[in-house]
Every structure is written in C-alpha cells, then in structure tokens.
Amino acid sequence: xxxxxxxxxxxxxxxxxxxxxxxxxxxxxxxxxxxxxxxxxxxxxxxxxxxxxxxxxxxxxxxxxxxxxxxxxxxxxxxxxxxxxxxxxxxxxxxxxxxxxxxxxxxxxxxxxxxxxxxxxxxxxxxxxxxxxxxxxxxxxxxxxxxxxxxxxxxxxxxxxxxxxxxxxxxxxxxxxxxxxxxxxxxxxxxxxxxxxxxxxxxxxxxxxxxxxxxxxxxxxxxxxxxxxxxxxxxxxxxxxxxx
Amino acid sequence: xxxxxxxxxxxxxxxxxxxxxxxxxxxxxxxxxxxxxxxxxxxxxxxxxxxxxxxxxxxxxxxxxxxxxxxxxxxxxxxxxxxxxxxxxxxxxxxxxxxxxxxxxxxxxxxxxxxxxxxxxxxxxxxxxxxxxxxxxxxxxxxxxxxxxxxxxxxxxxxxxxxxxxxxxxxxxxxxxxxxxxxxxxxxxxxxxxxxxxxxxxxxxxxxxxxxxxxxxxxxxxxxxxxxxxxxxxxxxxxxxxxxxxxxxxxxxxxxxxxxxxxxxxxxxxxxxxxxxxxxxxxxxxxxxx
Amino acid sequence: xxxxxxxxxxxxxxxxxxxxxxxxxxxxxxxxxxxxxxxxxxxxxxxxxxxxxxxxxxxxxxxxxxxxxxxxxxxxxxxxxxxxxxxxxxxxxxxxxxxxxxxxxxxxxxxxxxxxxxxxxxxxxxxxxxxxxxxxxxxxxxxxxxxxxxxxxxxxxxxxxxxxxxxxxxxxxxxxxxxxxxxxxxxxxxxxxxxxxxxxxxxxxxxxxxxxxxxxxxxxxxxxxxxxxxxxxxxxxxxxxxxxxxxxxxxxxxxxxxxxxxxxxxxxxxxxxxxxxxxxxxxxxxxxxxxxxxxxxxxxxxxxxxxxxxxxxxxxxxxxxxxxxxx
Numbered sequence: 001x002x003x004x005x006x007x008x009x010x011x012x013x014x015x016x017x018x019x020x021x022x023x024x025x026x027x028x029x030x031x032x033x034x035x036x037x038x039x040x041x042x043x044x045x046x047x048x049x050x051x052x053x054x055x056x057x058x059x060x061x062x063x064x065x066x067x068x069x070x071x072x073x074x075x076x077x078x079x080x081x082x083x084x085x086x087x088x089x090x091x092x093x094x095x096x097x098x099x100x101x102x103x104x105x106x107x108x109x110x111x112x113x114x115x116x117x118x119x120x121x122x123x124x125x126x127x128x129x130x131x132x133x134x135x136x137x138x139x140x141x142x143x144x145x146x147x148x149x150x151x152x153x154x155x156x157x158x159x160x161x162x163x164x165x166x167x168x169x170x171x172x173x174x175x176x177x178x179x180x181x182x183x184x185x186x187x188x189x190x191x192x193x194x195x196x197x198x199x200x201x202x203x204x205x206x207x208x209x210x211x212x213x214x215x216x217x218x219x220x221x222x223x224x225x226x227x228x229x230x231x232x233x234x235x236x237x238x239x240x241x242x243x244x
Numbered sequence: 245x246x247x248x249x250x251x252x253x254x255x256x257x258x259x260x261x262x263x264x265x266x267x268x269x270x271x272x273x274x275x276x277x278x279x280x281x282x283x284x285x286x287x288x289x290x291x292x293x294x295x296x297x298x299x300x301x302x303x304x305x306x307x308x309x310x311x312x313x314x315x316x317x318x319x320x321x322x323x324x325x326x327x328x329x330x331x332x333x334x335x336x337x338x339x340x341x342x343x344x345x346x347x348x349x350x351x352x353x354x355x356x357x358x359x360x361x362x363x364x365x366x367x368x369x370x371x372x373x374x375x376x377x378x379x380x381x382x383x384x385x386x387x388x389x390x391x392x393x394x395x396x397x398x399x400x401x402x403x404x405x406x407x408x409x410x411x412x413x414x415x416x417x418x419x420x421x422x423x424x425x426x427x428x429x430x431x432x433x434x435x436x437x438x439x440x441x442x443x444x445x446x447x448x449x450x451x452x453x454x455x456x457x458x459x460x461x462x463x464x465x466x467x468x469x470x471x472x473x474x475x476x477x478x479x480x481x482x483x484x485x486x487x488x489x490x491x492x493x494x495x496x497x498x499x500x501x502x503x504x505x506x507x508x509x510x511x512x513x514x515x516x517x518x519x520x521x522x523x524x525x526x527x528x529x530x531x532x533x534x
Numbered sequence: 535x536x537x538x539x540x541x542x543x544x545x546x547x548x549x550x551x552x553x554x555x556x557x558x559x560x561x562x563x564x565x566x567x568x569x570x571x572x573x574x575x576x577x578x579x580x581x582x583x584x585x586x587x588x589x590x591x592x593x594x595x596x597x598x599x600x601x602x603x604x605x606x607x608x609x610x611x612x613x614x615x616x617x618x619x620x621x622x623x624x625x626x627x628x629x630x631x632x633x634x635x636x637x638x639x640x641x642x643x644x645x646x647x648x649x650x651x652x653x654x655x656x657x658x659x660x661x662x663x664x665x666x667x668x669x670x671x672x673x674x675x676x677x678x679x680x681x682x683x684x685x686x687x688x689x690x691x692x693x694x695x696x697x698x699x700x701x702x703x704x705x706x707x708x709x710x711x712x713x714x715x716x717x718x719x720x721x722x723x724x725x726x727x728x729x730x731x732x733x734x735x736x737x738x739x740x741x742x743x744x745x746x747x748x749x750x751x752x753x754x755x756x757x758x759x760x761x762x763x764x765x766x767x768x769x770x771x772x773x774x775x776x777x778x779x780x781x782x783x784x785x786x787x788x789x790x791x792x793x794x795x796x797x798x799x800x801x802x803x804x805x806x807x808x809x810x811x812x813x814x815x816x817x818x819x820x821x822x823x824x825x826x827x828x829x830x831x832x833x834x835x836x837x838x839x840x841x842x843x844x845x846x847x848x849x850x851x852x853x854x855x856x857x858x859x860x861x
Contacts, residue, residue, distance in 0.1 A: 074740050091732050334834060342834075345786070346833050353830070356826065507664075520638065520654075
C-alpha cells in the first residue's frame with residue numbers, strides 16, 4: 001500500500017553538482033521520519049524538491065499516489081504538504097494572529113482567525129497572539145513557524161531543524177509538540193542535527209551523505225551503522241575496531 | 245564596395261561609438277548594482293553632468309579640451325562621493341523599494357538642478373578637432389568621431405582591467421558574490437561601496453564628457469540614458485560586466501541599423517522589444533553573472 | 535476597527551463636506567484644482583494596491599492612466615463614443631493590457647520588475663508619439679468634450695461647468711476608493727499584505743504571489759485607465775506628454791508621501807500635491823527640486839509617509855494602537 005508521501009529515486013543537479021542522487025523515502029500518517037547527515041549532504045535540497053521549490057532532474061514525488069513534483073509550490077502546500085524553513089521565516093510586523101492566518105486564508109477557510117487561534121493554542125503561543133512576530137524570542141519564533149504551518153491544515157509537515165539554537169527546555173517543548181502532532185495523525189519529516197531529539201522521537205531515520213541515502217531504519221539501528229559513523233567522523237570503522 | 249554594403253558599413257560605424265558609450269555606462273551601472281544592490285535611476289544624470297560640466301569648463305572657463313574632460317569626470321566623481329557619504333551609506337541593507345525611490349528622487353533633483361543652472365538648451369562641447377570628413381572605402385567619418393571612439397574603447401579596456409586585475413576590483417567582485425563572506429575575510433564593505441559608486445559614476449561621466457562633443461547634451465538626456473543602460477544590463481544579465489560590454493555594443497549597433505532602416509522614431513523601441521523578448525525567453529539574461 | 539462610531543461619523547462628515555464644495559467654492563480655478571485632485575486620487579488609490587499593499591514598485595501606472603486617456607479619446611473621435619461608454623471601455627482595455635503585461639513580468643521581482651515597468655511605459659510613449667496614423671503623434675487628439683447626462687424623464691443635464699463636472703469626478707473617485715477598500719479589507723487584501731511581508735513564506739503556505747499580484751496590478755490599472763478617461767474629456771485633448779515621466783513622479787509622491795498602504799493617505803496625497811504645486815507655480819524647477827528632496831528625505835526617514843501618520847497622530851492614543859496592530 002503506498003505511503004502518504006513518497007519520494008522515488010530523486011535526483012537534483014545544480015549546474016555540474018549532484019545535490020541528490022537517487023534518494024528514496026516514504027512517510028505515512030502518524031509517523032515521524034528524521035533525515036540526518038553531515039552539513040551540505042542534501043537534506044534541505046530534499047525538502048526543496050518535495051515542496052516544489054526545486055525541480056528534480058530525475059525521479060518523482062508522490063502524495064497520496066499522485067505525482068506532485070512538477071506542481072508550483074503554492075499548489076503543493078494547498079494539497080497538504082507544508083514546510084518550515086531552516087532560517088526562521090515569519091511575517092515581521094504583523095500580529096501573530098494575522099500572520100498565522102495565512103495558511104487558512106490560502107485555503108479560503110470561512111473563519112481564518114479562528115483557525116489561526118487554534119494553531120497558536122496548539123503550539124502554546126495563544127497568550128501572545130496580539131504581539132507581532134518581531135517581538136518574540138527566537139524560541140517562540142520557531143514555535144510560531146509551526147503554528148503558521150499548522151493553520152494550513154497539513155497532512156505532511158516538513159520541519160527544517162526545528163530545534164536548532166534551542167536550549168534544553170525549549171527542545172523539550174518542541175519534542176512534546178511533535179509527539180502530540182504525531183498522535184493527531186500528521187505525517188512528519190524532520191531534518192535535525194540535535195541527536196537527542198532525533199533519537200527520542202523518531203519512528204524511522206534516514207541518513208544522507210553527499211546526496212545519497214546511506215542508511216535507513218529505526219533510530220538505534222542507524223546510530224550503530226558503520227557507514228553512518230564513518231560519514232560523521234570520517235574514520236573507517238574497521239580501523240576504529242582494531243584500535244580498541 | 246557595392247552601395248548597399250557601403251551604407252550598411254556606414255550605419256555600423258555610426259553605431260560603434262554609441263555602442264561603446266552604452267557599454268561604458270552599463271559597466272558603471274552593473275558595478276553599482278552588483279556591489280550595492282541598487283538600481284541607480286540617477287545613473288543617466290551622471291552622464292549628463294559629465295557632459296555639462298565639460299561644456300562649462302571648455303566654453304565658459306576656456307580650459308583646454310583635453311584637460312576639461314578628465315576634470316569634468318573628477319567633478320562628477322566628487323559629487324558621487326558626497327552622495328554616497330550622505331545618502332547611500334545609510335541604505336546598505338535597505339529594501340528595493342527604498343533604494344529605488346531614493347535614486348528616482350535623486351534623478352529628478354539632478355535634472356532640475358541642471359535645468360536651473362544651464363537652462364533647457366542642448367549644448368555641444370566645442371572640440372579642437374577639424375570638422376573635415378575622412379573617408380575609407382566610401383564610408384565617412386570625422387577625426388572627432390575617431391577620437392571619441394578610441395577614448396571610449398580605451399576606457400572600456402581600462403575599466404575591464406581595473407575590475408579583473410586590481411586588488412580593489414577583485415574585492416568589489418567578491419562583494420558581488422557574497423557580502424557576508426567578504427566582510428568576514430576583512431574586506432571593508434563601506435570602502436567598497438564608496439569605490440563602486442565612484443567607479444560607476446566615473447564611467448558614466450566619462451561617456452558623457454567624451455560624447456558631449458559629438459552629440460549635444462541637455463538636462464533631460466539623463467532619463468533616456470538611464471533607461472538604455474538598464475536595458476543593456478538586463479540583456480546582459482544583471483551582474484555581468486562582459487554582458488554589459490557586449491550588450492552595450494550590440495544595442496548601439498542595432499539602434500544605428502534601426503535609425504537607418506526603420507521609420508523615424510522607432511529606433512529607441514529596438515531595445516525595449518529586445519528586453520521583453522529576453523524576459524520571455526531567457527529571463528536570467530544572455531550572460532551568466534560575473 | 536474602522537466600523538466604530540467616531541469613524542463612521544467622520545466619514546459621513548467628510549462626504550458631506552466633499553459634496554458641499556461646489557456650493558461653497560465658486561471660483562473656477564479652485565474647482566479646477568479639486569477636479570484634478572479627484573481624478574488623481576482615483577488613479578493613485580489604484581496604485582496603492584500594488585505599491586502599498588503588495589509591495590511592488592510599479593512605474594507603469596502613469597502609463598496606464600495615459601493609455602486610458604488615449605483609448606477614450608480615440609473611441610470618441612473615431613467611433614463617436616461618449617465618455618459614458620469610453621470610460622468603462624478604457625478601464626476594460628487597460629485592464630486587459632495590464633493582465634497581458636502582468637503575465638509576462640509578474641513572475642520577476644525586485645529591481646528587474648521595476649525596470650521592466652519603466653521600459654513598458656516608455657514603449658507606450660513611443661507608440662503614442664510615432665504611430666501617427668492612429669494617434670496623430672505630437673499633434674495629439676483634440677476636441678474631446680464632456681458629454682451631457684441624459685436621464686429618462688428629465689432630459690439632458692449639461693455637465694460642462696466645473697461645478698457640475700466636479701460631482702462626476704467626486705462620484706468616480708468615491709467608487710474607485712470603495713472598490714479598493716472592499717478588496718483591501720477582504721481576504722484578497724489580507725493576502726496582499728502577507729505577500730508583502732514575506733513572499734516565500736506566503737507561497738509555502740499556499741498563497742500564489744503571482745495570482746494576487748496580478749489582481750492588484752490589473753484592478754489598479756483599470757482604475758487608472760478610467761481616471762485617464764475622465765482626465766482626457768475634462769482637459770479636452772490628449773498628447774504624448776501624458777506619458778512623461780513627470781506623471782510617474784507625481785503619482786509616486788502622492789502615494790509615498792501620502793502614506794502607502796493606507797488608501798486614505800494616497801487620496802489625501804493627491805489633493806495636497808495637486809494644490810501645493812499650484813501655489814509654487816512660478817518656480818517650476820525649484821518646485822521639482824523641493825519635491826525630489828522631500829521624497830528622498832521621506833523615504834530615508836519617514837517610510838510611513840507624511841500625511842497619513844500626521845493624521846493618525848491626531849487620534850486618541852487607543853485608536854492609534856489599534857490602527858498600528860491591524861496594519
């Protein structure tokens with residue numbers, strides 16, 4: 001049975017450089033898939049090709065069985081595939097409630113402010129709804145991004161480094177939110193460097209290095225995979241074992 | 245040579261000078277755009293002021309022509325430095341609308357100031373060249389024309405060398421690509437901005453001073469020149485110096501051919517149509533970013 | 535916010551005052567200024583949609599105004615269409631041209647977009663100047679008249695006097711303002727603002743920047759075209775001078791100094807910057823130099839404009855806060 005969102009042999013080229021080489025992935029409702037890998041491995045490119053910001057040179061992205069990789073980004077979002085960004089993106093001087101309403105407005109929701117209010121409550125920012133995004137702390141802004149995405153009624157949520165730059169308390173808040181969203185039936189793909197977060201809440205993990213998927217599986221399985229360790233540490237596993 | 249070819253050659257020769265001028269002006273515009281991320285709507289006014297200051301120096305202050313030209317450029321550069329220090333320095337990370345409105349305001353300011361100072365009459369800079377026509381194989385030209393062509397071509401080469409070979413040029417191009425990284429490796433962004441703006445103004449003013457002996461300058465000429473420069477920059481790709489040079493030459497030649505073969509008044513439309521076509525077919529311009 | 539009683543009363547008061555002007559002002563010269571203000575007010579509230587709300591600097595708007603004038607003039611001269619037919623036809627034609635142009639250029643952003651709008655405007659000027667068979671080039675198209683208003687049962691009402699034509703312009707300006715207001719306060723207008731504040735984010739949440747920019751661009755252009763038609767019939771002739779960059783400049787000044795993104799600001803800007811130049815009539819170049827300096831200074835130091843912020847300053851503090859939050 002096809003998963004909610006699938007990527008088949010995705011390849012992306014920028015000029016002469018292959019950013020992604022034949023990557024497969026799949027995520028289903030109520031599942032958290034984490035994508036990890038060294039910097040520059042192609043993780044954000046993966047998000048870009050799923051959300052239509054970048055065209056794949058080869059391969060396909062299927063949502064609910066239908067190919068979406070040639071659609072315009074706004075259409076993909078309207079279908080239910082929504083993302084957040086690595087660098088925080090908010091609506092500047094607008095009030096939170098007005099900015100978060102964007103996703104609801106896009107779907108011609110008859111009551112966008114109510115949707116926005118719900119989304120803000122889910123992430124815990126409802127008491128700050130009248131403030132502007134610029135007035136929020138960094139941690140709150142990252143939560144705001146998730147609220148913005150939630151108001152767009154996503155079926156698949158792509159979170160690009162949601163816990164980056166967060167202290168322990170803020171990371172726990174994010175993890176709790178992700179777990180709750182999973183319980184609500186959302187499919188989620190996380191790009192994350194914070195291993196604690198990845199290991200605690202992922203159902204599955206895939207590891208990307210130099211544009212290729214080098215491992216996939218449950219978190220504890222992947223963490224011990226030789227190729228993954230080599231990718232991160234650059235040390236061949238055999239040499240390491242001999243040294244012990 | 246057959247008459248048709250002679251006529252064609254004549255048109256092409258007429259177009260080379262204008263093409264060189266466009267190339268110079270567009271190089272300056274590209275520098276300002278690339279380093280400062282500003283579309284300088286007042287760029288044509290630097291051209292116009294170069295011409296008018298040269299005219300003033302030669303005809304009213306009776307300076308030697310060959311002294312007046314570089315002096316005129318220097319005056320315009322001085323003005324550019326003042327403008328950079330007082331206004332553009334504050335606009336470093338400003339949004340597109342802000343910088344554009346400021347340069348539009350500047351353009352209006354300079355044009356009307358010129359009207360106040362010199363009146364609306366077009367003026368030709370008196371030159372020491374004899375008006376005697378020269379001819380090669382049936383194609384006519386004058387010593388003044390050859391001088392202008394030589395100087396503008398030389399300036400294009402000098403500009404190109406400055407950009408590609410000197411330390412300052414390389415620093416300016418580095419800032420094009422990546423401002424943050426440039427600042428991190430120690431390039432003083434403020435200085436680069438000042439140099440870029442001065443460089444851009446200098447090239448435009450030089451074109452104006454040189455061409456002013458050949459084509460009369462009037463305070464209103466700035467607007468058309470700015471537009472033509474933008475067209476060249478868009479055709480050439482908005483960050484490419486090679487594109488500016490080649491685009492400028494092509495536009496000059498195309499317009500000369502248009503003036504010769506199209507009905508009156510339509511030659512200016514060539515550039516406009518070309519831009520719209522390029523936008524439809526190849527939005528990123530004909531050349532890659534420098 | 536703006537439905538609160540004091541605002542409703544103020545609006546009614548303003549409307550009453552506007553309708554009363556010809557009863558109080560009898561000098562044709564001043565009525566002329568009010569008429570021109572009204573025409574430009576209509577034109578610039580349309581411009582505010584794309585400049586103030588969507589946040590793209592279009593320099594083609596004055597060309598749309600001039601195209602509307604020419605369209606209406608040509609329909610009158612060649613097909614004997616009165617202004618009552620010419621005006622909606624001009625609005626429609628200019629709107630269609632804007633849609634065609636927009637489909638080419640609205641996918642570009644920033645500097646390139648601005649430059650292309652100037653290129654388009656210049657191209658239109660060239661056409662008006664050189665397509666002599668159609669437009670008579672520099673000689674222009676004279677002989678336009680303000681048509682009478684024919685009402686069943688009453689007959690023809692002559693509208694050529696300034697005080698009568700003022701009401702035509704006033705109604706047109708109010709209609710233009712209302713159209714823009716309705717759009718701005720609807721979900722369409724909210725999307726404009728979201729696009730302005732962060733376009734990539736808005737796109738990633740499902741809002742098509744292209745589609746909504748197009749709405750602002752085309753509606754604004756159509757309104758400008760209608761205003762141009764009014765101008766043509768009022769002034770009595772059209773010439774390529776209508777495509778001069780000075781029209782772009784003055785419309786920008788009206789919008790920016792009036793307060794972009796407020797509709798009321800640009801409308802007030804239209805009145806102020808129609809009257810003000812007349813009082814500085816003698817010093818034409820000094821006038822432009824002063825305006826240019828003010829434009830530069832305002833852009834640098836007063837990005838919200840001068841007129842509208844000044845106005846809201848007069849309001850009680852609470853209203854000002856609510857204004858700021860909803861902006």
